[in-house]
Amino acid sequence: MxxxxxxxxxxxxxxxxxxxxxxxxxxxxxxxxxxxxxxxxxxxxxxxxxxxxxxxxxxxxxxxxxxxxxxxxxxxxxxxxxxxxxxxxxxxxxxxxxxxxxxxxxxxxxxxxxxxxxxxxxxxxxxxxxxxxxxxxxxxxxxxxxxxxxxxxxxxxxxxDGRRPADRRDGNGDEGLPWPADGLHRAVVHQATGMISVQLDIPLAEALVRLRAFAYGSERLVGDVAEDVVARRLRFDDDGSGTYAPVAGEG
Structure with missing residues (x-):
């Protein structure tokens, strides 16, 4: 039982x-x-x-x-x-x-x-x-x-079945999609990945690897670094040496 x-x-x-x-x-x-x-x-x-x-x-x-x-x-x-x-x-x-x-x-x-x-x-x-x-x-x-x-x-x-209980963040009790909106929790990560892809002219998958690598190297979570990228406190640029390094700046 x-x-x-x-x-x-x-x-x-x-x-x-x-x-x-x-x-x-x-x-x-x-x-x-x-x-x-x-x-x-x-x-x-x-x-x-x-x-x-x-x-x-x-x-x-x-x-x-x-x-x-x-x-x-x-x-x-x-x-x-x-x-x-x-x-x-x-x-x-x-x-x-x-x-x-x-x-x-x-x-x-x-x-x-x-x-x-x-x-x-x-x-x-x-x-x-x-x-x-x-x-x-x-x-x-x-x-x-x-x-x-x-x-x-x-x-x-x-x-x-296409059902989920109410998301604890809204508490409305309504039946809804079982999926979050694309990037519900990690929306900022997806946005930052797209920005890095444009900055470095690389595929999205590689941009995510770059983002993760920098987060690991700086002992921070990906989401925290992504927030800096989206807020334009951090950008990824070619440093001329064949590798890509993040630098502070606008845009």
Whole structure:
């Protein structure tokens, strides 16, 4: 029989429930954090260059981890997306250091000791990502894994049905699209990527790589650097040496 916590989590996925799916899911599964992300329309395909947009998260540190994966371009989320299979690493101390060499130490600084990512999709089409986080006080058992798979299937069905619960940011309870508007959370990143593409006369995919590389090199999140680019506090120009360096300036 479905436990009360799981029943509440499943109800939170219904349109107009008014519940926060991330918070109720974290409580039901007994995990430290949850992030539910969706791909902007059109549905993404593997290696399509489109990152999932965080739609619900609990607590705020979970969003920080999601942004860290996006900035670095490595971690269980990107791996799960590429493979189309769940990546289960409830104990990051057991992960080979060379698998995610930059993410692992940064994750520990955030207090993340374990991560499991479940891709949401049908066949080759990626609809989103369901991410669970642990700290050192919790672990993953068979019951939690079964419940997580159940919730991943329910999330996929909700996305395919074209429904989502009310976004916790608007709270209107209306039935709406399962996708955020293109770039809902990362609109500034997409805008900055386009500006860098024009500044350097390079494809968008390469512009995003440049943006990520600068964010990593300056130990900042991509979104923070993107805001500087969009506000024209930062631009990317050819420094004449065959590489591209950001410089302060207008335009």
């Amino acid at each position: 479905t436990r009360d916590g799981m029943a509440e989590a499943l109800r939170s996925l219904r349109a107009g429930s008014g519940a926060d799916p991330a918070r109720t899911t974290a409580r039901a599964l007994g995990v430290t954090g949850v992030v539910i992300s969706v791909f902007p329309l059109p549905p993404a395909t593997p290696n399509g260059g489109r990152a999932p947009e965080p739609l619900w998260w609990y607590p705020e540190s979970s969003l920080r981890f999601e942004e860290l994966q996006f900035t670095l371009g490595e971690g269980p989320g990107p791996d799960a997306d590429r493979a189309g299979l769940a990546v289960l690493e409830p104990d990051l101390d057991r992960v080979r250091p060379d698998r995610w060499p930059t993410l692992l130490p940064a994750a520990r600084q955030l207090g993340v000791d374990g991560v499991c990512c479940f891709p949401l999709g049908l066949g080759a089409v990626r609809l989103g990502m369901f991410t669970l986080l642990w700290d050192g006080r919790s672990s993953l058992d068979d019951g939690q894994l079964a419940d997580a798979n159940t919730l991943a299937a329910a999330l996929t069905a909700a996305l395919l």
